[in-house]
Amino acid sequence: MTPPARPTGQNGRMDETPEPPRTRRRRGRPLSPALSREAIADAALAVARTEGYEGLTMAAVGRRLGVAPSALYNHISGKHELLVLLQDAVMGEVSLVELEAAIRGEVPVVAALRAWARSYRDVFAAHPPLIPLIATLPIEGAPSTQRVYETVCAVLARTGLAPEQVLARVIALESFIYGSAYDVDAPADIFEVAGAQERLPALGAAAEAFRAGGGTRATGARNPYADAPFEEGLDLLLAGLGD
Numbered sequence: 001m002t003p004p005a006r007p008t009g010q011n012g013r014m015d016e017t018p019e020p021p022r023t024r025r026r027r028g029r030p031l032s033p034a035l036s037r038e039a040i041a042d043a044a045l046a047v048a049r050t051e052g053y054e055g056l057t058m059a060a061v062g063r064r065l066g067v068a069p070s071a072l073y074n075h076i077s078g079k080h081e082l083l084v085l086l087q088d089a090v091m092g093e094v095s096l097v098e099l100e101a102a103i104r105g106e107v108p109v110v111a112a113l114r115a116w117a118r119s120y121r122d123v124f125a126a127h128p129p130l131i132p133l134i135a136t137l138p139i140e141g142a143p144s145t146q147r148v149y150e151t152v153c154a155v156l157a158r159t160g161l162a163p164e165q166v167l168a169r170v171i172a173l174e175s176f177i178y179g180s181a182y183d184v185d186a187p188a189d190i191f192e193v194a195g196a197q198e199r200l201p202a203l204g205a206a207a208e209a210f211r212a213g214g215g216t217r218a219t220g221a222r223n224p225y226a227d228a229p230f231e232e233g234l235d236l237l238l239a240g241l242g243d
Contacts, residue, residue, distance in 0.1 A: 037075050039065065041085035048086065053129045058082065084137065087130045092144030095119035099151045102158070109159050109242045113173075114234055116152060121177050121230065125184035135178055159241040169237075176233050183226040190225065 043064040048056050058079060062069040076082055095116065102112035124131055139145045149170065156166045196204035210225065 035065065035067065035071060035075055037085055040072060040075055040082070041089040044082055044086045045089050048127070056082075056086075083130070083133055084142070087134045087137065088142040088144045090123060090127050090130055091134065091142070091148055093123045094148055096148065096151050099155050102155050103151070109155055110238050112155055113152070113238055113241070116155075117173060117177055117234055120174075121181050121184070124178065124181040128182060128185065131178050131181060135174070156241070161241070173237055176237060180226065180230045180233070183223055183230070186223040186226065188223055190223065 040061060043061045044056060047060045047064055051060060058069040058072055061082065062072055065072075072082075076085065098107050098112035098115035101107040102109045124134075134145070139149060152170055152173075153166050156169055157163070161169060191203070191207045193200055193203070196207070210228075
């Protein structure tokens with residue numbers, strides 16, 4: 001069936017039927033959310049770095065993102081989940097470059113593990129409030145954390161460790177790294193005791209000998225007892241794993 005002809009004007013040209021006016025979308029919730037869990041984690045990390053953990057609140061994160069705090073609850077349940085996101089963002093800063101190179105056979109495994117441990121310690125020395133959280137938090141829902149564990153386990157599996165020993169070695173390394181991260185900001189006089197030579201002769205002699213010799217390996221940390229023991233502890237934990 002032929003569609004009816006459109007009416008023509010006096011000049012014989014076909015009249016143009018005006019298009020209906022476009023309706024402007026109403027203000028309100030955007031078609032795609034402006035927020036995401038990743039954006040919230042990045043904002044929380046920025047707040048923690050600039051305002052400290054005492055300033056890390058839902059309101060502060062909302063201000064950083066330019067939204068009301070209530071908008072955050074569309075993505076996270078509250079402060080605890082905010083910290084979960086934050087710790088995964090921080091874990092994502094741990095360098096895996098050397099570990100990945102070791103998997104490709106480009107770097108000796110012990111050198112790679114040492115570099116990873118140093119990076120891990122440095123990252124969390126800057127975020128000590130997160131250490132108790134990450135030390136006890138399941139890794140489900142934490143993709144950056146999962147990647148760290150997957151990569152370090154893959155490297156340790158190349159060292160000849162029995163399969164049942166791989167995760168045990170990871171946990172031992174982490175326990176050591178967490179304690180060492182706390183040590184970095186411990187006071188320089190942490191082992192100073194008045195009259196130690198008389199009342200605590202063994203401790204006094206050990207501290208004096210360390211300052212005179214072993215402590216010279218410190219690399220500028222505020223706690224002179226932090227760096228040399230960390231390196232010596234790594235030597236022990238990585239002994240027997242290869243070159």
